[in-house]
Amino acid sequence: KKEPRKRPSLITDINSVESNFCILEELKNIFEVAIGSAYPDLEDPPIIITLSGNNPKFGDYQCNSSMAIAQLLKAKNVKTNPREVANNILNKTPTSPLIEKIEVAGAGFLNIYLNKSLVEHVLNSIFRFGIKPPPVKRERVIVDFSSPNIAKEMHVGHLRSTIIGDSICRLLEFLEHDVLRINHLGDWGTQFGMLIAHLQDKFPNYKTHSPPISDLQAFYKESKKRFDEDEVFKKRAYACVVRLQSGDPDYIAAWKKICEVSRLEFQKIYDHLDIKIIDRGESFYQDRMVATVKYLKENGYLEEDEGRYIMWGNPDTHEGIPLTIVKSDGGYTYDTSDMATIRQRVEEEKGDRFIYVADAGQHTHFVTIEACAKRAGILKPHQKVENVVFGVVLGEDKKKFKTRSGDTIKLIDLIEEGLKRSLEKLVEKGRDKVLSPEELEKAQKAVAYGCIKYADLSHNRVNDYVFSFDKMLDDKGNTAVYLLYALTRIRSIARTAQISEEALLAEAKKTGFKLTHEAEWKLGKVLLRLPEVILKVANDLYLHSLCEYLYEISSAFTEFYDKCYCVEKDKDGKIVKIYYERLMLCEVTARLMEKCLDILGIKTVSKM
Numbered sequence: 115k116k117e118p119r120k121r122p123s124l125i126t127d128i129n130s131v132e133s134n135f136c137i138l139e140e141l142k143n144i145f146e147v148a149i150g151s152a153y154p155d156l157e158d159p160p161i162i163i164t165l166s167g168n169n170p171k172f173g174d175y176q177c178n179s180s181m182a183i184a185q186l187l188k189a190k191n192v193k194t195n196p197r198e199v200a201n202n203i204l205n206k207t208p209t210s211p212l213i214e215k216i217e218v219a220g221a222g223f224l225n226i227y228l229n230k231s232l233v234e235h236v237l238n239s240i241f242r243f244g245i246k247p248p249p250v251k252r253e254r255v256i257v258d259f260s261s262p263n264i265a266k267e268m269h270v271g272h273l274r275s276t277i278i279g280d281s282i283c284r285l286l287e288f289l290e291h292d293v294l295r296i297n298h299l300g301d302w303g304t305q306f307g308m309l310i311a312h313l314q315d316k317f318p319n320y321k322t323h324s325p326p327i328s329d330l331q332a333f334y335k336e337s338k339k340r341f342d343e344d345e346v347f348k349k350r351a352y353a354c355v356v357r358l359q360s361g362d363p364d365y366i367a368a369w370k371k372i373c374e375v376s377r378l379e380f381q382k383i384y385d386h387l388d389i390k391i392i393d394r395g396e397s398f399y400q401d402r403m404v405a406t407v408k409y410l411k412e413n414g415y416l417e418e419d420e421g422r423y424i425m426w427g428n429p430d431t432h433e434g435i436p437l438t439i440v441k442s443d444g445g446y447t448y449d450t451s452d453m454a455t456i457r458q459r460v461e462e463e464k465g466d467r468f469i470y471v472a473d474a475g476q477h478t479h480f481v482t483i484e485a486c487a488k489r490a491g492i493l494k495p496h497q498k499v500e501n502v503v504f505g506v507v508l509g510e511d512k513k514k515f516k517t518r519s520g521d522t523i524k525l526i527d528l529i530e531e532g533l534k535r536s537l538e539k540l541v542e543k544g545r546d547k548v549l550s551p552e553e554l555e556k557a558q559k560a561v562a563y564g565c566i567k568y569a570d571l572s573h574n575r576v577n578d579y580v581f582s583f584d585k586m587l588d589d590k591g592n593t594a595v596y597l598l599y600a601l602t603r604i605r606s607i608a609r610t611a612q613i614s615e616e617a618l619l620a621e622a623k624k625t626g627f628k629l630t631h632e633a634e635w636k637l638g639k640v641l642l643r644l645p646e647v648i649l650k651v652a653n654d655l656y657l658h659s660l661c662e663y664l665y666e667i668s669s670a671f672t673e674f675y676d677k678c679y680c681v682e683k684d685k686d687g688k689i690v691k692i693y694y695e696r697l698m699l700c701e702v703t704a705r706l707m708e709k710c711l712d713i714l715g716i717k718t719v720s721k722m
């Protein structure tokens with residue numbers, strides 16, 4: 115039998131609550147205590163707490179455990195119904211400064227109404243002490259993302275991986291995890307044989323003079339053509355692979371040159387998008403692959419199959435597909451390198467979480483890697499391979515994303531078009547007349563990079579998504595442009611009132627926050643949800659929830675700003691009254707939006 119769970123300790127004093135307080139977590143704790151004492155014999159009863167949605171008559175949050183518990187009791191032949199269960203839970207619910215009241219409703223819902231003074235207190239701490247991450251156990255997280263292939267094109271799939279992966283890292287870094295950002299470059303393998311052989315022919319003095327390969331893709335195509343058509347060249351290419359993998363300095367030098375050229379191209383994309391990542395390609399694992407193969411062989415995990423060595427995740431059922439660990443010619447594969455990789459990440463990096471941001475097409479590969487790594491004892495039973503999958507990028511015709519002439523789109527061209535379109539949009543709105551050239555350029559970049567990132571992140575990543583500059587540059591709806599404008603507008607409210615942050619702070623210390631108007635109260639409750647959204651996304655890695663939350667903040671703010679004056683002016687435009695608390699609410703709103711945008715990797719501007 116399991117040990118009885120420790121009772122969570124509950125908040126008893128509002129003043130002990132800090133700016134990073136997570137309401138949802140506390141409610142879960144409260145109801146864990148309540149349900150535990152109402153039904154002490156139930157093992158692991160479900161604690162289901164959700165937001166109540168838009169209708170205020172259902173309260174702010176709900177506890178929906180009663181229906182599930184009634185089912186569990188019925189299975190034990192206890193006669194009851196969800197409403198009765200709800201009432202029993204309610205009777206055992208400890209009082210909390212978090213909760214104003216709880217009502218039993220409908221089929222057995224418990225509607226929870228938040229206590230306004232708690233919300234006011236937390237807003238006040240955010241205002242005075244800033245946004246802090248909710249506390250979590252610190253973990254070492256390895257995030258494998260972007261990961262294009264040397265000498266091949268970095269395509270829109272890699273762009274998605276780059277954007278999603280960077281945002282996941284930012285979120286985990288905000289939570290103060292120890293994050294290792296890895297670029298698992300495809301920089302090893304048989305294609306380097308033909309590339310090196312071709313390099314030797316075309317640029318014989320490559321060791322002393324950097325080869326002027328500007329178009330590596332064309333270089334790749336040329337060498338591939340020779341490889342396919344010329345038997346002698348093909349043999350030489352194979353010989354080159356052998357020399358390279360045995361570490362021959364001349365061949366390593368040639369390989370390095372080719373990698374450098376590619377890497378410079380990738381860096382241009384990373385510079386535009388402000389991506390920090392550490393290069394650690396497949397080549398890094400060469401020795402480790404040798405060691406891993408030896409380990410797998412010696413421990414009897416490999417089976418011979420027509421001259422190859424394969425490994426099944428489950429040797430009894432032979433379910434799914436096996437990994438090819440050693441090819442019949444003795445070479446290693448993508449599977450071999452990922453087995454060596456996971457082993458390195460567990461044993462050398464001492465990782466707690468292993469995240470791979472790669473397109474949905476590779477999901478089976480990662481499922482098999484996980485199964486084999488578990489079987490071989492590399493991963494412990496509680497550890498997993500988290501494959502953050504995403505769908506493909508489509509053009510506006512809902513077909514594969516291509517240029518008008520049918521070519522694949524170069525990422526750099528795509529980004530440049532974004533910059534051009536973003537500038538056009540700003541000029542169309544006459545912003546070039548109000549902003550200085552520097553401000554205009556800043557806005558142009560924020561909008562261009564922001565819109566490309568946000569369009570990707572705001573959709574559920576598992577779905578395919580349609581890439582459309584028209585849609586992403588729309589200033590209405592859930593887009594980066596709309597949000598960036600909304601933010602500058604909020605920032606300008608305090609500016610027009612000419613109240614400094616210090617003056618506001620002094621005011622906050624004097625009066626604290628009071629949420630009087632209905633729209634203030636509504637906005638205030640939305641603003642307190644950052645910790646719960648962050649914790650959810652840190653767990654499921656679906657960033658669109660964060661985007662939805664950001665949009666919700668901005669909608670609640672718009673409603674508030676429509677209904678509540680922050681500054682009252684007379685007919686000559688002279689300020690007659692300043693609502694300090696509302697300006698503080700503006701400040702907290704702006705800071706939260708900035709934080710969310712920062713996690714999404716989107717730069718904000720003070721003017722646009």
Ligand code: ARG
Nearest residue numbers: 258261262263298300452472
């Ligand atoms: N280079 C691969 C590609 O372009 C992605 C690598 C993903 N990471 C990994 N450890 N397999 O599809």
